[in-house]
Amino acid sequence: MEIISLILTIAVAFVIAVIITKFEIPILRQKAGQNIREEGLESHYAKAGTPSMGGISFIIAACITTLVMTAVFGGNFSHAVAILIIFVGFGVIGFIDDYLKVIKKQNEGLRAKQKFALQIVLSVIFAVIVTNISDYGTQVYFPIVDTFVNFGFFYYIFVVFAVLAMTNAVNLTDGLDGLASGVTALVTLFFAIAGMIFGTTHFVDNANVIFFAAVCGGCLGFLVFNKNPAKVFMGDTGSLALGGGIAAAAIAMKLELLLLVAGLLYVIEALSVVLQVTYFKATHGKRIFKMAPIHHHFEMCGFSERQVVIGFWLFTFVCCIAAMFMI
Secondary structure, eight states, X not given: OOHHHHHHHHHHHHHHHHHHHHHHHHHHHHHOBOOOOTTSOGGGGGGTTOBOOTHHHHHHHHHHHHHXXXXXXXXXXXXXXXXXXXXXXXXXXXXXXXXXXXXXXXXTOSOHHHHHHHHHHHHHHHHHHHHHHOTTTTEEEETTTTEEEEOTTHXXXXXXXXXXXXXXXXXXXXXXXXXXXXXXXXXXXHHHHHHHHHHHHSSOOHHHHHHHXXXXXXXXXXXXXXXXXXXXXXXXXXXXXXXXXXXXHHHHTTOGGGHHHHTHHHHHHHHHHHHHHHHHHHTTSOOSXXXXXXXXXXXXXXXXXXXXXXXXXXXXHHHHHHHHHXX
16 A cells, blocks of 8 residues: 555545534534543532444544445455454444433443443454454464464454453543544554555555554544544444454554554553552552543642643653554
């Protein structure tokens, strides 16, 4: 895939996302005003009523762009369809959760066990699909040493864990205006460029690169309205779709280990919650962070929401540069 094709794919998805988001905001405002947790930061109370479920726009934009550009520029449709099934599938899980919480006013939405069970089913389906459509089967690529290691049966467990972990990590990252959409735009841009580089000499299919470019453009289009002060939130509809989609595409490209570097912020966000909960239970009420996920900790330390978001964008940019050197 050429750089011009990459830029065109991002631009098409960007335009579609901007158009859909602009039209969906007044509709969502009537039906899907966001509820703010009572235990949350007081500075976030003003966001009550901001429409949620806005991730619908970039999901549609990414799907349309991926399918059209795969047909135009060439690529394996089986790869494109497999990734989009997971991308949309996780989005549907998030949509159901958002619908119950925001529209039906059921505070809990889907129960944790229900949500996790659905995520496991989708992850297992993808593990089976990706193993069968990939020429490299159950092998995992290690970038620095440029070699494959066959995980055998454990590859299925590896894929399921990777998809589940990344999906919920992105979901936890979506807590400030423009944070998840901006970070994901950077991460997907990195993978689109990395895939383009690998595609000239290695094993990456064009459809995977196109998907990452489409998600990047979709996130940027959504960010126009999601930046502080946000006019719309992506909701679980968007965050679960992004997590599942980028994990699936990275796995299909055999570059999943680079996700730990380029997407290090996702890992830190999820880890901060795990550490906070574990330490809280072990010490009967003590905390490591003032509040978790960690972006709220920085807010409570006196940083403004914009400062935290821009700082996390810059951190992700550095992580993406570091990942590029590992190729």
